[in-house]
Amino acid sequence: MARIDLPDGIDRINRWAGWIGRWSILLMLAIGSWNVVGRYLGLALGLSLSSNALIEAQWYLFSLAFLLGLGWTLQRDGHVRVDLLHSRWSRRRQQRVELAGTLALLLPFALMVLLVSLQPAWQSFLIQEASPDPGGLPRFWIKALIPLGFALLALQGVASAIRLRRALRP
Numbered sequence: 631m632a633r634i635d636l637p638d639g640i641d642r643i644n645r646w647a648g649w650i651g652r653w654s655i656l657l658m659l660a661i662g663s664w665n666v667v668g669r670y671l672g673l674a675l676g677l678s679l680s681s682n683a684l685i686e687a688q689w690y691l692f693s694l695a696f697l698l699g700l701g702w703t704l705q706r707d708g709h710v711r712v713d714l715l716h717s718r719w720s721r722r723r724q725q726r727v728e729l730a731g732t733l734a735l736l737l738p739f740a741l742m743v744l745l746v747s748l749q750p751a752w753q754s755f756l757i758q759e760a761s762p763d764p765g766g767l768p769r770f771w772i773k774a775l776i777p778l779g780f781a782l783l784a785l786q787g788v789a790s791a792i793r794l795r796r797a798l799r800p
Contacts, residue, residue, distance in 0.1 A: 651694065
């Protein structure tokens, strides 16, 4: 049986999460388009063609794409960084700074958000928190995406750190 390298396994998880995020954007755009058309068409016809659930679904899907895309974006090297000095450095120095930033900044931040968000997400699940708006969607599952998204980011940070450490070996 073939052994999967840890960073490669993490990459697969985040590719899957990124795939879900991409499709959620398309679904969000479709629902948003319907909400716009439905609002004006509904006014013209005297019907209610939109709902609080559809409006909330738009921001739920955006949250899904954003939170599931955190790790995938790191994997694709898509996060914003200041390259003023970075572009002038040797490849080895870039890797050292990247590793230091991952270990000192990215991982502590991602783990802190993960830990701080676990308890509120769990509480929301326990009480089956729902939207305060009439006809709105349940809120507990979207709150669970916060720790999940930052766990995926932390995992991708670990994968990046492992690869950077391997690249820096003499």
